[in-house]
Amino acid sequence: MFASDVLVAQNIGFALIALIMVYGALRVVTTSNVVHAALWLVVVLAGAAAQYILLAAEFVAITQVLVYIGAVMVLFLFGTMLTRARIGAESDLNNKNWFFGIPVALALFVALAVALDSGFGSQKMPADAAVATTQEISDQIFGPYLLPFWALSFVLLAAVVGAIVLARRD
Amino acid sequence: MFVNQFLILAAVLFCIGVYGVIARKNAVLVLMSIELILNSVNINLLAFSMRNGSLDGHTFALYIIAIAAAEVGVGLAMVLLMYRNRRSIDLDELSEMKG
Numbered sequence: 412m413f414a415s416d417v418l419v420a421q422n423i424g425f426a427l428i429a430l431i432m433v434y435g436a437l438r439v440v441t442t443s444n445v446v447h448a449a450l451w452l453v454v455v456l457a458g459a460a461a462q463y464i465l466l467a468a469e470f471v472a473i474t475q476v477l478v479y480i481g482a483v484m485v486l487f488l489f490g491t492m493l494t495r496a497r498i499g500a501e502s503d504l505n506n507k508n509w510f511f512g513i514p515v516a517l518a519l520f521v522a523l524a525v526a527l528d529s530g531f532g533s534q535k536m537p538a539d540a541a542v543a544t545t546q547e548i549s550d551q552i553f554g555p556y557l558l559p560f561w562a563l564s565f566v567l568l569a570a571v572v573g574a575i576v577l578a579r580r581d
Numbered sequence: 582m583f584v585n586q587f588l589i590l591a592a593v594l595f596c597i598g599v600y601g602v603i604a605r606k607n608a609v610l611v612l613m614s615i616e617l618i619l620n621s622v623n624i625n626l627l628a629f630s631m632r633n634g635s636l637d638g639h640t641f642a643l644y645i646i647a648i649a650a651a652e653v654g655v656g657l658a659m660v661l662l663m664y665r666n667r668r669s670i671d672l673d674e675l676s677e678m679k680g
Contacts, residue, residue, distance in 0.1 A: 421582055429590045436594050436617055440601035445609055452613050455594070459620045463642075466587065466627040471642050475623075478646050483616070483653050490609050490657040494664040504607045506673060512603035516596040523592040527585055536582040540631050543639055551640045563647055570651035577658035 425465055432458035443500045449487045456480055467542045587628035594621035608660045608670040612653060619649045 435454035442448050456479045463472035552560055594617055601614025623642045630638025664670050 422586075425582065425586060429586075432590070433593055433597070436597040439613055439617065440597055440604065440610075445607060448610055448613055452616065455617065456620065459624060462587070462590070462624055463627055465582075466624075466631050468627045468630070468639055468642070471623075471627060471639055471646075474643060474646055478650055479616075479620075483650055486653055486657055487609065487613065490612075490660055493661055494609065494670050503671070504610060505604050506606045509604035512600040515603060516600035519599060520592055520596040523595070524589060527588045527592065531584045531588065534584045534632070536584060536628075536631055537634060540634065543630075543636055547636055548639050548643070551636050552643070556640050556644075559644060563644055567647060567651050570655050574654040574658040577655070578661050 421465060425462070428458045428461045428465075432462075443502065443504060445491045445495060445501070445504070446488070449484060449491060452487070453480055453484055456484075467540050469542060470545045470548050584628060584632050587624055591621040591624040591628070594618075594624070606671050606673055608663065608672055609657070611672065612656045612660070615656075616649060616653070619645060 432455050435451045435458065438451040439448050439455065442451065456475065460472040460475040460480075463469075463475060598614045598617035598621065601617065602611055605611050605614060623645055626638040626642045626645070628638075630636065630642075660670050663675070667674065
């Protein structure tokens, strides 16, 4: 399976980051403390940013750090503080039927793994993939994908106005 | 690097996120699980982008990040409203629609 042209350093980096991400994700869905879940989610999102760099997507990685770790996590922590009087471990974060999630997730993973294995087998990434520069990505966004960009701008505007209207005291 | 190693990692994260959405009762934790799912999709898009040597996946990933930020903003505003009206953000207590 491991040919001689496998890039060893990249694979070791991938494996380490992937292990940290999976452990962090498991802690997000199993911990009994909402603030700890938010902080474990930071670990997962930072690991995802590192994987993006391995995938030669540095602009997306930087955007991930800025938007997710910078903004979304602050929103989550504010949401936790505004809705929970006490910060600490709680016992009633799960549904009473929470164990149904385990067979569903396992069955979904088996189906995905079989499909991926039969679909992509031992295909390799191109070894000489060029790093995507910010200029090329902006040429994409403001060229062929301009209309989705406009739609996205309206969605963001509507979301901001909607969030203010929903959360306002009147 | 194999294509599949990224796709399998994304599948694992996706399944953990689905488990979180099913198992969690707290609304903020359900939103965090949805973030896990969206991130796994982003890893998939960038892996395919590298495999095909095309930049489309980067654009889609950036758009998904923006949509996820909007979703969290509106979602947390709704959670705040729920808390203000009911003093609780447990999703299984929102059962007025049950016949």
